[in-house]
Amino acid sequence: MLSPAQLDEYRTQGFLVQERVFDEVEIRQLKDEAAQEFATGGERVTVEADTDVPRGVHGCHLHTEAFGRLVRSPRLLPVAEQLLGDQVYVHQFKINAKRAFKGEVWEWHQDYTFWHHEDGMPEPRALTAAIFLDEVTEFNGPLTFVPGGHGSGEIDAEVEGEGWANTLTASLKYSIDIGTMRKLIDRNGLAAPKGPRGSVLWFDANIPHASVPNISPSDRGLVLITYNGVRNKIDLARSTRPEWLAARDFTPLEA
Amino acid sequence: MLSPAQLDEYRTQGFLVQERVFDEVEIRQLKDEAAQEFATGGERVTVEADTDVPRGVHGCHLHTEAFGRLVRSPRLLPVAEQLLGDQVYVHQFKINAKRAFKGEVWEWHQDYTFWHHEDGMPEPRALTAAIFLDEVTEFNGPLTFVPGGHGSGEIDAEVEGEGWANTLTASLKYSIDIGTMRKLIDRNGLAAPKGPRGSVLWFDANIPHASVPNISPSDRGLVLITYNGVRNKIDLARSTRPEWLAARDFTPLEA
Numbered sequence: 001m002l003s004p005a006q007l008d009e010y011r012t013q014g015f016l017v018q019e020r021v022f023d024e025v026e027i028r029q030l031k032d033e034a035a036q037e038f039a040t041g042g043e044r045v046t047v048e049a050d051t052d053v054p055r056g057v058h059g060c061h062l063h064t065e066a067f068g069r070l071v072r073s074p075r076l077l078p079v080a081e082q083l084l085g086d087q088v089y090v091h092q093f094k095i096n097a098k099r100a101f102k103g104e105v106w107e108w109h110q111d112y113t114f115w116h117h118e119d120g121m122p123e124p125r126a127l128t129a130a131i132f133l134d135e136v137t138e139f140n141g142p143l144t145f146v147p148g149g150h151g152s153g154e155i156d157a158e159v160e161g162e163g164w165a166n167t168l169t170a171s172l173k174y175s176i177d178i179g180t181m182r183k184l185i186d187r188n189g190l191a192a193p194k195g196p197r198g199s200v201l202w203f204d205a206n207i208p209h210a211s212v213p214n215i216s217p218s219d220r221g222l223v224l225i226t227y228n229g230v231r232n233k234i235d236l237a238r239s240t241r242p243e244w245l246a247a248r249d250f251t252p253l254e255a
Numbered sequence: 256m257l258s259p260a261q262l263d264e265y266r267t268q269g270f271l272v273q274e275r276v277f278d279e280v281e282i283r284q285l286k287d288e289a290a291q292e293f294a295t296g297g298e299r300v301t302v303e304a305d306t307d308v309p310r311g312v313h314g315c316h317l318h319t320e321a322f323g324r325l326v327r328s329p330r331l332l333p334v335a336e337q338l339l340g341d342q343v344y345v346h347q348f349k350i351n352a353k354r355a356f357k358g359e360v361w362e363w364h365q366d367y368t369f370w371h372h373e374d375g376m377p378e379p380r381a382l383t384a385a386i387f388l389d390e391v392t393e394f395n396g397p398l399t400f401v402p403g404g405h406g407s408g409e410i411d412a413e414v415e416g417e418g419w420a421n422t423l424t425a426s427l428k429y430s431i432d433i434g435t436m437r438k439l440i441d442r443n444g445l446a447a448p449k450g451p452r453g454s455v456l457w458f459d460a461n462i463p464h465a466s467v468p469n470i471s472p473s474d475r476g477l478v479l480i481t482y483n484g485v486r487n488k489i490d491l492a493r494s495t496r497p498e499w500l501a502a503r504d505f506t507p508l509e510a
């Protein structure tokens with residue numbers, strides 16, 4: 001569980017890093033599992049634009065025991081429940097590869113825009129735990145946030161293309177326009193949390209974030225687990241995406 | 256002139272930052288001149304791929320008094336002469352825009368590869384002074400170097416396309432392959448020098464460098480002045496590029 005100071009930091013900034021939550025042995029196992037998922041994930045694997053370089057693989061917690069256990073870890077689940085004030089389930093699970101020399105830019109966006117418009121999530125009472133499969137440095141494309149930017153709530157997004165397949169491409173279906181981002185960043189600044197392998201970065205459903213390409217020889221693998229409160233379960237009648245992108249089983253997780 | 260410690264740092268690292276060499280008033284004037292050059296430079300202006308966003312403008316020292324004076328500044332010229340151990344002239348002059356939210360990636364490359372193969376420069380006895388028109392931060396696409404990487408000399412480059420026009424595009428004509436960069440960076444690491452407006456970053460002809468996109472609301476304008484020793488003047492019979500990319504006047508500059 002988080003301390004009051006950590007809780008306060010998360011509420012104010014919209015993100016929080018816990019260093020070395022998982023050890024080297026655990027991370028090595030997760031990396032091995034991740035490599036297998038990239039190799040066998042089929043339609044659940046996305047690639048960098050105009051290449052066959054893997055960009056992400058989704059829904060792994062439904063397909064492998066290791067990731068099924070990870071989302072129920074006593075080092076993650078109670079924190080997610082604490083931050084959301086609810087029992088939780090996994091709305092979305094993704095491994096983001098950000099390969100050495102290959103991982104490309106992600107535009108400025110809020111995750112909640114996708115969950116709201118594509119999946120029928122009623123409120124932004126969800127969050128993501130990013131587990132660092134590799135050390136995150138200044139040079140391998142760290143997630144970059146506007147501290148406190150979640151306080152603006154859901155920001156009108158520019159919409160590009162139609163259909164849910166577009167939510168997975170490098171040119172994101174929902175991105176925030178430059179004028180809005182300029183105002184937000186001029187006021188709040190930017191932060192790109194770094195940390196060793198095994199660290200966990202918690203971030204709010206509404207915090208604007210982006211990342212630059214990875215120009216380094218080090219992969220920047222992240223496991224991204226999106227926990228949603230069971231009271232905030234999605235409206236299946238409004239959900240457009242398959243189960244490996246937007247869960248339909250709202251049973252609360254148990255550690 | 257540089258101190259022995261600064262000289263040593265430059266020789267070892269292949270780059271050196273001097274903070275606040277030019278003051279706010281001087282930088283504001285240079286920025287105004289730069290804006291005019293982007294507006295009127297014609298063929299000397301390059302754009303980001305598939306856009307009309309200005310990426311760079313060349314040869315401004317031949318077209319405006321302000322930049323003509325800048326390359327002869329007593330704060331730059333004696334340092335260039337000291338570092339090159341020769342009288343010098345300007346081989347190439349460029350303003351690099353790296354616009355807020357627009358500036359794109361530059362691949363790993365060595366400048367000397369271009370000067371050698373396209374311009375007939377005999378030896379890597381040249382260097383570049385980068386004058387910061389804006390504060391350079393972690394977030395606006397700083398130049399990123401392999402410290403000491405100039406010690407590897409000229410590295411075989413991957414060649415893409417033909418003709419000199421290709422030397423100006425986002426997908427560079429000469430770039431260093433990933434395997435080579437991996438070895439170099441694993442051994443030497445990476446560094447992205449930051450600094451306030453008006454700082455000067457000196458870097459070697461052979462130091463491998465790259466930069467990521469600018470995802471911030473702050474431009475990252477640089478004036479890049481490439482000084483070459485007069486004893487290292489290019490072979491005009493081998494030079495392929497127009498004078499605004501590769502000077503044909505080797506007269507030593509005077510402060």
